[in-house]
Amino acid sequence: MTFDYDLFVIGGGSGGVRAARIASSEHGAKVALAEEYRMGGTCVIRGCVPKKLMVFASSYPDAMRQAQAYGWDARCKAFDWTRFRTTLHAELDRLEAIYARNAEAAGVTLFAQRAQVVDPHTVELADGTRLRARHILIATGGAPWIPQKFRDLGAWTSNELFLTEELPRSILLVGGGFIACEFACILHGMGVEVAQYYRGAQILRGFDEDLRGHVAAEMAAQGIGLQVDTDLVDLERLPDGRFAATDTRGARREFDQVLFATGRVANTEGLGLENAGVRLNANGAVVVDEWSQSNVPSIFAVGDVTDRVNLTPVAIREGHAFADTVFGAKKWHVDHALVASAVFTRPEAGTVGLSEEDARKRGAVAVYMTAFRPMQTAFAGQQSRVMMKLVCDRDSGQVLGCHIVAPCAGELIQIAAIAVGMKATKADFDRTIAVHPTISEELVLMRDPVRTD
Known part of the structure; x- marks a missing residue:
């Protein structure tokens, strides 16, 4: 059987790019990669990197208050979102260019378009081109989930927050995971009036109970309107563009914006994986074994699209392990049992x-x-x-x-x-x-x- 490539990677995020680079530059494989949006994926473009820069930006008012106590004549005036956003996107452009440049320098052929799976060894690009590959790696990551009825009203996910032209004066965050808690602290630090509803008894489900309680107490002490055992039951778009939110307690409040951080789903819709016989779980994630191999021997998956441990360093390690194992005859896999993580609250x-x-x-x-x-x-x-x-x-x-x-x-x-x-x-x-x-x-x-x- 003749192949155009030894490896075809779908997805230009951290895991996919690492796998492509290692397979090509260190193991001599002929590799191609397709990315339909921007190189760098969730972490670089709409996740870890811009979020952490927003964490830094939001910390300065508190730093100025501390500086005054230490004797400095320090003042923190109004936050200029437009100025910050301009610099932020320039930085993301720079990082995206580095991702593309490093992949190409490693010998990877890049296709700036969507690709989908036709069969266990064939991918089809958006322009209709079909390419054959000995191995296919799915590294398409995940995306924020939001009920369609609320999306239709104009409610945000974290994606829209990164792109907004101006910050709202008030916002309701729905959710209690690390994304919701991080953005509650970020926006509060930037001067936005923040309320947060979470339907569970305590935020940060899955973390240690003492840690959860301590973070929640600190957030509330800062002035974040955190309400647990509270969910959103109705959302109305008002004539002036604001939102009226009704919660499970019967309270109705108005906000300039509403942001849902209620979970993420794997980016597998429309990829053609079902046609190739790839097994997906109930959330649409690719089911893989410890070697990141799906039930179809030629198709592998790494990163958030597998819904194992959804963290960038894990995706990078999985991509590297895949490339070494399949192309370098150095078999190893990632131990997901002991992975450190951080929640960038305040x-x-x-x-x-x-x-x-x-x-x-x-x-x-x-x-x-x-x-x-x-x-x-x-x-x-x-x-x-x-x-x-x-x-x-x-x-x-x-x-x-x-x-x-x-x-x-x-x-x-x-x-x-x-x-x-x-x-x-x-x-x-x-x-x-x-x-x-x-x-x-x-x-x-x-x-x-x-x-x-």
């Missing part, structure tokens, strides 16, 4: 390993936890508190999980993840001399457990 939350609740399902635990006002903000008269928590196996002392809510928790948890991944024990932490004065020193100063059972 303060940030960082977590790695098991929550206390999940650890208890495995056996008896010893829990070490502390919460305190950090030196920097306490001096400025602020009441915010940080939280440090270690979940350990009661008998062996192995640290099963580490959970931090603090400024720069994302930076701290990266270092802690190394120790947890190496199966460090509480005794290993105790033997480590503290770096003083720091927030992180509390990780090695917690001597007595708050709970053992």
Whole structure:
């Protein structure tokens, strides 16, 4: 059988580009990649990168207030969204160009158009061109989900927020996951009046319970109108363009805009995967094994389109493992069991390993936890508190999980993840001399457990 390419990748995000580059430049495969929108995918164009820059932008009012307490004549005037947005999109353009340039430098042929699967070895481009490939990799990522009736009214997802010409004066965020919580903090920091409805009992489902409660309390203390056990039941577009929202408690409030952060779905619609016999789960994600291989031997998938661990570094690692395994005869796969993550609320939350609740399902635990006002903000008269928590196996002392809510928790948890991944024990932490004065020193100063059972 004759093939045009050894590998055809559909999707130009982090996972797809990494797989294409490694397969081509390191293993000599003939590779093509099709991207219908912009190179860089969700992370670079409408996710991690612009979001983190918005986190930085939203942090300055609080920094100015602290600066005043420290003796500086500092003032933070009105936020200029237009100026920030212009610089933001220039940066995204720069990064997109780098993604394309690096792929081409690695020998990858790029097609700036949509591609779909015709059969296990054939893809069809939007212009009608059909190409044969020995292997096909699906790396099309995911997209925000919003009920169609609310989309038709003009409600936003995070995608629209990145593109808006101006910020609303008030906004309702619907959802309680990390995207909803992050944007609640971002927009509040930029001067927007923020309300957040979540139908569950507490935000950040799936995270450690103490972490969830601490973040929720900090958000509420900042002035974010967080309401749990509350859902949106009706949304009306008013003649002036604003929205009237009615919740499950019967309250009716008006907002300039409504943003839904109620989950994401895999980008598989219209890709032709069903025609090729590829199995999808109930959410439309590609079902793959530990090697990222679908039930069709020639078709693989990596990243959010598989709905395993939906994080950019995971997608990159999956793409690299796929290329090494299939084209480099270096078989390895990603261990999804221990992946650190951060939620860029204010303060940030960082977590790695098991929550206390999940650890208890495995056996008896010893829990070490502390919460305190950090030196920097306490001096400025602020009441915010940080939280440090270690979940350990009661008998062996192995640290099963580490959970931090603090400024720069994302930076701290990266270092802690190394120790947890190496199966460090509480005794290993105790033997480590503290770096003083720091927030992180509390990780090695917690001597007595708050709970053992």
